Amino acid sequence: HVQLVESxxxxxxxxxxxxxxxxxxxxxxxxxxxxxxRQAPGKExxxxxVARTTGPDTYYAHSVKGRFTISRDNRKNTVYLQMDSLVPxxxxxxxxxxxxxxxxxxxxxxxxxxxxxxxxxxxxxxx
Numbered sequence: 182h183v184q185l186v187e188s189x190x191x192x193x194x195x196x197x198x199x200x201x202x203x204x205x206x207x208x209x210x211x212x213x214x215x216x217x218x219r220q221a222p223g224k225e226x227x228x229x230x231v232a233r234t235t236g237p238d239t240y241y242a243h244s245v246k247g248r249f250t251i252s253r254d255n256r257k258n259t260v261y262l263q264m265d266s267l268v269p270x271x272x273x274x275x276x277x278x279x280x281x282x283x284x285x286x287x288x289x290x291x292x293x294x295x296x297x298x299x300x301x302x303x304x305x306x307x308x
Contacts, residue, residue, distance in 0.1 A: 183207040183298040185277045190303030193267055197307070201262040203277030203300060212279035215253065215260040216296060219273035219305075226276065228291025230262055240290035244270075267307045274302040 189201040203215065213235050220226040230251035231240040239251055250263040260277065280296035282289060289295050 185300035187303040221273040
């Protein structure tokens, strides 16, 4: 089993930045991709950014490409989401996820079903 704990959320003005962190513990050999998803009130949870833990592959949702950057520190079993140029539409609960995918595609990368483990979420509010 894998436990994921997010941190770094908060309130920020439009145009500002935040950095989210997700620390993994437990059976860290049970996943090869880590991802960030978000869910705004009344909307479905959507994939934001994905990173392969065993290689350089990354995937981004079109809405955040060029503004958000996902990175990882395998020594700390931690993945980060640097969010710049934030806009009010970025307001959501942000969730960290981890899963094992043998053959990744862009569609699979941003799909909820690709991930087995989920964190509790951290709120991001942009005004």
